[in-house]
Every structure is written in C-alpha cells, then in structure tokens.
Amino acid sequence: MYDTNYHRASSVEEAVKLRSSQDEARYLSGGMTLIATMKQRLAAPSDLVDLRHVASMKGISVEGRKVRIGAGTTHAEVASSSALKSVCPAICHLAGMIGDPHVRHMGTIGGSVANNDPAADYPSAVLALNATVVTDRREIVADDYFQGMFDTALEEGELITAITFEAPEKAGYAKFPNPASRYALTGVFVAKGASGVRVAVTGAGSNGVFRATDIEIALSASWSSDFVASVAVDAGQLMEDMHATPEYRANLVKVMAKRAVAMAG
Amino acid sequence: MAKVTLTVNGRTMSGECDDRTLLVHFIRDKLGLTGTHVGCDTTQCGACVVHMDGKSVKSCSILAVQAAGSSVTTIEGIASQGELHPVQAAFNQHHGLQCGFCTPGMVMTAVDMINRHGGQLDEVTVRHELEGNICRCTGYHNIVKAVLSANEEMHGASRQAAE
Numbered sequence: 001m002y003d004t005n006y007h008r009a010s011s012v013e014e015a016v017k018l019r020s021s022q023d024e025a026r027y028l029s030g031g032m033t034l035i036a037t038m039k040q041r042l043a044a045p046s047d048l049v050d051l052r053h054v055a056s057m058k059g060i061s062v063e064g065r066k067v068r069i070g071a072g073t074t075h076a077e078v079a080s081s082s083a084l085k086s087v088c089p090a091i092c093h094l095a096g097m098i099g100d101p102h103v104r105h106m107g108t109i110g111g112s113v114a115n116n117d118p119a120a121d122y123p124s125a126v127l128a129l130n131a132t133v134v135t136d137r138r139e140i141v142a143d144d145y146f147q148g149m150f151d152t153a154l155e156e157g158e159l160i161t162a163i164t165f166e167a168p169e170k171a172g173y174a175k176f177p178n179p180a181s182r183y184a185l186t187g188v189f190v191a192k193g194a195s196g197v198r199v200a201v202t203g204a205g206s207n208g209v210f211r212a213t214d215i216e217i218a219l220s221a222s223w224s225s226d227f228v229a230s231v232a233v234d235a236g237q238l239m240e241d242m243h244a245t246p247e248y249r250a251n252l253v254k255v256m257a258k259r260a261v262a263m264a265g
Numbered sequence: 266m267a268k269v270t271l272t273v274n275g276r277t278m279s280g281e282c283d284d285r286t287l288l289v290h291f292i293r294d295k296l297g298l299t300g301t302h303v304g305c306d307t308t309q310c311g312a313c314v315v316h317m318d319g320k321s322v323k324s325c326s327i328l329a330v331q332a333a334g335s336s337v338t339t340i341e342g343i344a345s346q347g348e349l350h351p352v353q354a355a356f357n358q359h360h361g362l363q364c365g366f367c368t369p370g371m372v373m374t375a376v377d378m379i380n381r382h383g384g385q386l387d388e389v390t391v392r393h394e395l396e397g398n399i400c401r402c403t404g405y406h407n408i409v410k411a412v413l414s415a416n417e418e419m420h421g422a423s424r425q426a427a428e
C-alpha cells in the first residue's frame with residue numbers, strides 16, 4: 001500500500017472539511033472496498049477521512065412506513081434489524097447475503113452506494129425501492145443517482161449521510177452469487193408500492209444497475225412469477241466476461257426475477 | 266508515524282506505526298502476537314480474523330490507526346488459565362485442522378458465530394457463515410463438525426445451568 005495520512009472525523013461537517021482540505025483525500029467507511037483496493041495499489045489516496053466515528057451517520061429508524069438508514073450502518077446491522085424486518089424484510093435478506101460475516105461487520109450501505117460496483121447488491125435495492133440518497137448538501141432520487149459502472153451523481157467531496165425510502169407493500173430480492181466472490185453474477189430486486197412496480201437488476205448490465213421495464217410492465221399487469229416467464233429479456237445491453245455470456249445473464253435475470261417475486265409473496 | 270493504543274486480549278498496548286500499517290501487521294510485528302495469520306492479498310481467506318469490539322473482522326483489511334481505541338481479541342486471548350476454549354478443544358477432538366494455517370481464523374470465526382446465534386446453529390448455517398474462511402486442507406467437514414460440537418458444548422452447558 002502507498003503511504004497515506006489518516007484522519008478521524010466526529011461529525012459530518014468535520015468530515016466534509018477534512019476531505020476538501022486535500023485534493024487526493026477519500027472518505028473511508030468500512031474499508032471493505034477501499035482498503036482492499038489500496039492493498040492492491042489500485043488506489044492511492046493521500047489522505048483518508050474515517051467516517052466510522054460520526055454518530056449521526058449510524059443507525060436505522062422506522063416511523064410508520066418511512067425508513068431511514070444512516071450511511072454508516074453496517075450490512076450486519078441492516079441484516080439483523082427487527083424494525084426493518086417488520087416493514088421491508090427483503091433489504092435485510094439482501095444485506096445478509098453480502099460477502100461474508102466479517103465483511104458484513106465492517107462494510108456499510110453508504111460505502112456500497114457511493115462505490116456503485118456493477119455487481120454490488122445494494123444499488124438494486126436503492127433503485128427498486130425508489131429510495132433517496134441523502135448527502136451533506138442535497139437529496140438525490142435513485143433514478144438520477146446511478147449513472148453507470150462505478151459512476152454516480154455525487155460531486156467531488158459530497159458525503160452520503162443516509163438512504164431513505166417508503167417501505168413498499170411487497171418486495172423481494174434474489175441473487176445468483178458468483179461462486180468465488182459472492183458478488184452478484186445477477187441479482188434482481190422487485191418492489192410493489194406507492195410508486196408502482198419497480199424491478200432493478202444488478203450484476204448483469206454492461207452499464208451498471210438498471211431497471212427492467214419489460215418485467216415491470218408484466219408485473220404491473222399481474223404480480224406473479226408466471227408473468228415474468230413470458231417476458232423476453234434482451235441480452236444486447238448485458239455484460240460479457242469470463243464468468244458468463246450476455247445470454248446466460250439474460251436467462252438469470254428472468255430466473256432471479258421469478259424467485260424475487262416468489263419471495264415477496 | 267502514529268502512536269496506536271488499543272486493548273488487546275484485555276491488556277492496554279501501544280506501538281508506533283505508519284498510518285498505512287494494517288492491523289494484522291501491527292499485531293504480529295509490533296505486539297509479537299503471531300497467532301493471527303495472513304493468507305491472501307485479496308480480503309478473501311479469513312486467516313487474519315480477530316474480534317474488534319466483540320465482532321469478527323479481517324485484520325488484514327483494517328488499518329491499525331482505524332482500530333485505535335478499540336478492544337481486540339486474538340487467538341492468543343481466548344483460552345483461560347491454561348484451559349483451551351471449547352472451540353479450540355472441539356477442533357482438536359474432531360480433527361478440524363491439518364496444516365493449521367487457517368485454524369486461528371476459523372476458531373475466531375466460530376466463536377463469533379456461536380455467540381451471535383444463541384445456540385441456534387445447524388449445518389447449513391455453519392457452512393454459510395464460513396464463506397469468508399478458506400481451508401486448503403480439510404475439505405471443511407471436520408471444521409463444521411467441530412463448530413457444531415462446540416456450539417452444543419457452550420449452549421448445552423448454559424441450558425443445563427438454566428434448568
């Protein structure tokens with residue numbers, strides 16, 4: 001790892017200030033992507049601003065159907081939250097499938113959403129739940145937030161403080177994990193709520209997470225896994241790599257969507 | 266250079282290191298506790314698992330400065346007064362190791378897993394929970410047996426005490 005300077009922030013204001021005082025500074029949350037990347041010398045931030053001690057970025061609140069998950073909340077905390085389980089068990093299920101127990105003890109929702117890895121799990125939930133990404137300076141709706149692989153609407157130095165959403169009537173998530181890395185080879189999150197039916201696919205798109213509008217239309221007509229089976233998924237925009245062909249992924253989108261609907265009930 | 270102070274196996278310890286020093290190197294090289302191993306470069310093998318503030322973490326992917334002020338337990342800290350921890354005893358009894366390289370991480374993972382599940386562990390859960398720990402020798406069967414047996418020992422004993 002290249003040399004770096006560590007700073008520990010105790011508030012959102014302090015974190016943003018520390019980050020902006022150095023050109024090559026980066027926020028450090030769970031480090032499960034950033035430290036791993038720095039070890040490979042694929043990232044070399046001059047300064048790290050540790051967010052783990054910013055109390056206002058931690059914790060889950062559920063008021064009626066309104067959910068707020070602090071950006072610093074770990075995957076393990078989301079997976080085991082009984083308040084969240086009672087209104088949106090699908091997101092707990094998703095968090096419990098990320099990586100392994102040690103990764104879940106450190107990794108955070110804010111870090112995952114900021115990173116926007118094309119095979120990460122959370123982006124599909126944020127997009128399908130029509131969630132809002134709350135930052136130190138504004139609120140960004142999910143449809144505007146994700147802009148392609150590892151690309152988001154975040155400006156230089158912008159800090160995610162929370163993810164908020166209205167719990168849907170029904171939701172489900174199914175992923176086919178890459179057998180080695182456990183990231184999604186294809187993962188599908190389905191939700192039915194105030195904003196209609198939304199279906200988001202991760203792991204499969206050649207441009208990152210996307211909404212499967214054909215499946216949304218089918219499920220709006222009838223919420224059943226049989227209806228998903230009748231949809232033709234176009235392999236044209238899907239990823240090709242050593243793990244799977246676009247055609248294989250197109251089939252996985254359908255199979256995972258069916259399982260997600262079955263889970264949602 | 267940073268001065269890092271943390272509690273390791275119940276004792277306050279400090280050392281000087283670069284900000285970029287990984288917790289596992291701090292533990293091994295500065296504190297001389299070499300039971301915690303490094304088995305990969307990619308945060309995938311789990312040989313380096315320790316507990317930080319009561320939770321299992323990969324010490325190869327945390328900076329020592331990040332851990333400053335926390336309480337860390339390593340494999341050296343779980344036996345008490347010369348008696349093996351029930352998980353260590355179960356690994357011994359069920360032959361849950363061959364070369365032993367993965368064992369410190371496996372044992373620390375098992376202790377965390379057993380604590381978190383409050384006795385409710387079955388084979389499927391144990392295998393799912395071992396996803397972050399790689400063993401090149403055993404084929405996992407005897408590791409799973411050891412974890413289930415230790416779980417029985419630890420929670421069976423507390424169930425008896427409660428009756």
Ligand SMILES: Cc1cc2nc3c(=O)[nH]c(=O)nc-3n(C[C@H](O)[C@H](O)[C@H](O)COP(=O)(O)OP(=O)(O)OC[C@H]3O[C@@H](n4cnc5c(N)ncnc54)[C@H](O)[C@@H]3O)c2cc1C
Nearest residue numbers: 029030031032033034099107108110111114120121160182
């Ligand atoms: C072995 C292993 C397996 C994994 N498996 C999976 C998996 O199956 N599915 C999956 O989805 N992920 C997986 N991950 C990734 C994991 O979920 C990470 O925790 C996550 O992607 C990043 O979160 P973090 O808190 O660790 O962020 P960090 O690594 O600390 O940061 C990641 C990036 O986000 C930035 N950042 C962090 N927090 C904020 C914030 N609040 N505002 C703005 N920018 C911020 C950082 O500057 C950095 O660029 C795995 C990781 C490992 C090591």
Ligand code: FES
Nearest residue numbers: 304309310311325
């Ligand atoms: S050495 Fe930490 S995961 Fe391999």
Ligand code: FES
Nearest residue numbers: 363365400401402
């Ligand atoms: S016993 Fe050799 S790696 Fe597990």
